[in-house]
Amino acid sequence: MQVALALFLMASQSISARQRLIQAALELFTTQGVSSTTTRQIAEKAGVNEVTLFRHFGNKHGLLLAVLEESAAFKDLGESLVRRATPPGNVYQALKDYASDSLHTLERVPEFVRSVVGEADQFPAENRRALGRGLTEANRYVAQYLATLIQQGDINTYLPAEKLASLLNGMILGYAVIEFTSEFHELWEDRDDFLENLVELFLHGAMSAAPQLAREAIITQEVDDLPAILVHKILQNSRKSGIQDYALAYLLFGAGLSVPEIVGLQRSHQISDPQGLILQITTPGLPRQVPANQWILGKHYGSYNNNPLVKWLKSRKDHHPAMFVDNVGNPISDSELLQRWEVWTQGLLTPQGKPPEIVQAQQTWRVEMLMRGMSLEELSILTGGDRAQLQPYARRAKEKSALEAAIRLDHKPA
Numbered sequence: 001m002q003v004a005l006a007l008f009l010m011a012s013q014s015i016s017a018r019q020r021l022i023q024a025a026l027e028l029f030t031t032q033g034v035s036s037t038t039t040r041q042i043a044e045k046a047g048v049n050e051v052t053l054f055r056h057f058g059n060k061h062g063l064l065l066a067v068l069e070e071s072a073a074f075k076d077l078g079e080s081l082v083r084r085a086t087p088p089g090n091v092y093q094a095l096k097d098y099a100s101d102s103l104h105t106l107e108r109v110p111e112f113v114r115s116v117v118g119e120a121d122q123f124p125a126e127n128r129r130a131l132g133r134g135l136t137e138a139n140r141y142v143a144q145y146l147a148t149l150i151q152q153g154d155i156n157t158y159l160p161a162e163k164l165a166s167l168l169n170g171m172i173l174g175y176a177v178i179e180f181t182s183e184f185h186e187l188w189e190d191r192d193d194f195l196e197n198l199v200e201l202f203l204h205g206a207m208s209a210a211p212q213l214a215r216e217a218i219i220t221q222e223v224d225d226l227p228a229i230l231v232h233k234i235l236q237n238s239r240k241s242g243i244q245d246y247a248l249a250y251l252l253f254g255a256g257l258s259v260p261e262i263v264g265l266q267r268s269h270q271i272s273d274p275q276g277l278i279l280q281i282t283t284p285g286l287p288r289q290v291p292a293n294q295w296i297l298g299k300h301y302g303s304y305n306n307n308p309l310v311k312w313l314k315s316r317k318d319h320h321p322a323m324f325v326d327n328v329g330n331p332i333s334d335s336e337l338l339q340r341w342e343v344w345t346q347g348l349l350t351p352q353g354k355p356p357e358i359v360q361a362q363q364t365w366r367v368e369m370l371m372r373g374m375s376l377e378e379l380s381i382l383t384g385g386d387r388a389q390l391q392p393y394a395r396r397a398k399e400k401s402a403l404e405a406a407i408r409l410d411h412k413p414a
Contacts, residue, residue: 228297247312256365265323370397
């Protein structure tokens with residue numbers, strides 16, 4: 001019994017010493033690199049003598065091998081990504097989160113990354129194989145996530161899931177190496193710029209979202225904005241329908257709000273001062289603020305404190321908190337707003353020969369904002385959408401700018 005107890009205690013101490021050595025090695029490799037770390041430093045930090053280190057691992061590279069093989073960081077990241085495959089949800093955001101979390105994990109051990117990359121040719125073959133196995137393990141989880149999406153019909157791709165995973169992880173690691181070893185590079189504006197372009201490349205190039213996820217993964221539909229002459233005609237018609245209709249149309253084209261956002265507005269959501277009229281948007285999505293522009297496609301629609309919305313609110317005799325109400329004094333509904341839109345647009349046709357749709361008001365506002373000098377990042381903040389979702393609007397704005405430039409050249413004397 002005493003012999004058994006002694007053996008148990010020895011085994012416990014052995015395991016404890018081994019784990020302390022691995023943890024000490026990881027901390028020192030992380031802060032000062034592999035080459036600059038000595039076995040004596042590791043032993044001292046672990047609270048053991050060097051003989052114990054040699055007995056467990058043989059040498060420093062044997063200890064490095066254990067560190068590489070027993071690190072669970074990328075395994076945890078991969079498992080987290082796999083769990084997001086069912087249901088698929090937002091593919092764009094899932095991939096971006098995985099890439100971002102991977103970079104944050106690598107960022108916590110920059111010296112370790114530099115050492116592993118820069119000194120790998122000095123490592124024994126066994127260590128290099130361990131490094132390869134670690135990368136393969138990370139790949140396996142990403143490939144499993146992508147394979148699940150492919151099998152469910154959520155994405156379409158012409159490459160096997162394993163190759164897609166290898167490409168994604170290779171680019172993430174490549175970026176980490178550049179960021180940790182190079183100063184003042186101008187390859188990307190910042191890390192978020194890299195992440196957005198990386199995921200967008202994958203979703204547009206190597207694979208594409210299935211129809212049911214197209215809006216969630218990344219918006220790829222054509223932007224169908226309305227010409228200025230048609231917008232002004234709709235606003236004129238709304239004015240003839242009454243002061244509230246005019247205010248509704250003004251927000252559609254002057255603030256780019258969706259139907260649910262307009263319906264959800266309360267009187268208290270208006271913030272007016274000499275510098276501008278701001279609307280607090282609380283639904284749907286995250287709270288944000290959007291200005292109501294006094295200029296719409298080159299035409300002036302009042303001022304900050306005297307515009308269709310302000311006039312409507314000043315004319316109210318009731319005390320209902322909703323910003324817009326129906327004919328019996330209840331908050332206006334989605335269907336009520338759509339009916340009013342149909343009245344304003346009756347008999348009007350788009351250049352494509354179709355009746356204007358209410359969603360085109362928001363598309364028109366977004367394109368106009370970009371043409372007037374707003375950046376994609378600023379538009380992202382105002383709309384609550386990410387830059388990838390707004391890329392089609394940027395392309396449309398460039399098309400219209402090019403067309404206007406060509407018209408100006410045509411009017412310029414030779």
